[in-house]
Amino acid sequence: xxxxxxxxxxxxxxxxxxxxxxxxxxxxxxxxxxxxxxxxxxxxxxxxxxxxxxxxxxxxxxxxxxxxxxxxxxxxxxxxxxxxxxxxxxxxxxxxxxxxxxxxxxxxxxxxxxxxxxxxxxxxxxxxxxxxxxxxxxxxxxxxxxxxxxxxxxxxxxxxxxxxxxxxxxxxxxxxxxxxxxxxxxxxxxxxxxxxxxxxxxxxxxxxxxxxxxxxxxxxxxxxxxxxxxxxxxxxxxxxxxxxxxxxxxxxxxxxxxxxxxxxxxxx
Numbered sequence: 001x002x003x004x005x006x007x008x009x010x011x012x013x014x015x016x017x018x019x020x021x022x023x024x025x026x027x028x029x030x031x032x033x034x035x036x037x038x039x040x041x042x043x044x045x046x047x048x049x050x051x052x053x054x055x056x057x058x059x060x061x062x063x064x065x066x067x068x069x070x071x072x073x074x075x076x077x078x079x080x081x082x083x084x085x086x087x088x089x090x091x092x093x094x095x096x097x098x099x100x101x102x103x104x105x106x107x108x109x110x111x112x113x114x115x116x117x118x119x120x121x122x123x124x125x126x127x128x129x130x131x132x133x134x135x136x137x138x139x140x141x142x143x144x145x146x147x148x149x150x151x152x153x154x155x156x157x158x159x160x161x162x163x164x165x166x167x168x169x170x171x172x173x174x175x176x177x178x179x180x181x182x183x184x185x186x187x188x189x190x191x192x193x194x195x196x197x198x199x200x201x202x203x204x205x206x207x208x209x210x211x212x213x214x215x216x217x218x219x220x221x222x223x224x225x226x227x228x229x230x231x232x233x234x235x236x237x238x239x240x241x242x243x244x245x246x247x248x249x250x251x252x253x254x255x256x257x258x259x260x261x262x263x264x265x266x267x268x
């Protein structure tokens with residue numbers, strides 16, 4: 001977009017002429033962008049659910065839908081060769097809602113539940129508000145990702161969807177009080193540590209493997225296969241309480257792959 005400022009003696013005010021680059025409707029509303037918009041829609045619904053204590057239990061389902069749509073928009077872009085600049089920007093905007101603001105709000109709500117004994121709402125707000133640090137760093141992470149050409153095959157730093165999965169795992173433990181851990185999960189100091197740790201990981205230089213399958217061969221996919229098996233075992237053993245542990249396993253496998261490469265944890 002170009003903006004021109006024209007000064008004229010006859011015109012006391014500045015005239016602004018804005019010229020927009022013409023784009024066809026097909027370039028804007030294509031299949032990948034439709035998936036991205038659906039991702040954004042479910043992110044908005046998840047946010048609405050967070051504001052109702054009787055509906056927050058459905059946030060994991062809206063987040064799952066957003067994750068599926070986030071995968072499909074990239075998959076469709078590669079299949080139909082519709083990688084566009086507007087699609088890239090739209091994807092980041094949708095992710096900022098579904099995987100940026102939403103996880104911050106979830107942590108805030110968990111903290112608020114843990115402080116239910118306080119009558120002063122102002123105290124609750126200012127005590128839990130620092131947990132939106134994760135939202136601020138998600139914005140930085142997404143901006144960095146758009147400018148970093150090293151992240152085409154693998155990620156540098158924890159991706160916002162993975163961060164959100166970890167937070168949703170905490171929400172599941174909180175809502176269902178798995179193993180009696182709710183008192184720990186809803187403790188504000190524990191949540192502060194989680195928010196800071198996830199924020200640092202999002203902007204770190206740790207190389208985390210992506211989920212792009214490299215052909216139908218074992219070579220190049222060993223780490224992904226190990227991760228898939230570990231995730232399945234955790235889900236079968238722990239149910240929805242496993243999501244946070246799955247992300248921890250993901251980070252550990254990525255570190256092993258980066259710093260201790262061998263036949264099992266190979267980049268190739």
